[in-house]
Amino acid sequence: MTRVLVVGPAPAQAASRGGMATVVTLMAAHPDARVITVPTYIEGPLWFRLWVGGSGMLRASWLVALRRVDVLHVHLAHGGSVVRKALPLAVARWSKVPTVVHAHSYDFAGWFDGLPPAARRVVRRLLVADQWLVLGRRHVEEY
Numbered sequence: 001m002t003r004v005l006v007v008g009p010a011p012a013q014a015a016s017r018g019g020m021a022t023v024v025t026l027m028a029a030h031p032d033a034r035v036i037t038v039p040t041y042i043e044g045p046l047w048f049r050l051w052v053g054g055s056g057m058l059r060a061s062w063l064v065a066l067r068r069v070d071v072l073h074v075h076l077a078h079g080g081s082v083v084r085k086a087l088p089l090a091v092a093r094w095s096k097v098p099t100v101v102h103a104h105s106y107d108f109a110g111w112f113d114g115l116p117p118a119a120r121r122v123v124r125r126l127l128v129a130d131q132w133l134v135l136g137r138r139h140v141e142e143y
Contacts, residue, residue: 002033003068007060007088008075008102010039010052020075020104027073036069040084053084060088064097073100076127078111086126093128101129109142 004027009018011025028035040056042049063069072092074085085101092099105111112120134143 003070004033004035004073005060005063005069005071005088006035006037006073006075007040007056007085010042011037020077023102024075036063038063041081053080057084057087061091064088064091064095067095067097069097071098071100073102074129075102075104078105078108081105082123082126089126089129098131099129100131100133101127102133103139103143 006024006027008024009021011021011028024037027033028037038056038060040053040060042052044052060072064072072088074089076082076085089099089101091097112123115123132143134140
């Protein structure tokens with residue numbers, strides 16, 4: 001059975017709402033894969049969001065480095081989401097664990113285009129993945 005590490009918002013609950021949280025919940029319930037969810041975002045006070053983001057980023061990276069998973073699947077928006085996914089993606093490349101970036105941002109290009117050129121180069125390097133999933137023709141062109 002394929003072991004999939006899903007990194008993104010916490011599964012759907014009172015402090016984790018929206019499309020990504022719903023998708024994470026549905027993935028965790030899939031009968032044909034062993035899905036491990038590691039949240040890197042949840043609503044709440046800043047200190048709590050930083051704790052969940054930092055500890056989730058480190059836990060996901062550790063699971064990938066130890067090869068306890070067969071695939072890393074990250075849910076990506078923009079801004080802080082890029083930062084929280086960068087380390088697990090880098091560790092996956094280093095560990096040769098296949099990666100999927102599932103992009104959900106409504107305006108990634110607007111955020112990305114507002115970055116200084118050096119930061120855009122860094123983001124391009126951080127977000128290298130084996131596969132990208134986006135919904136809609138406009139997002140295919142955008143990403």
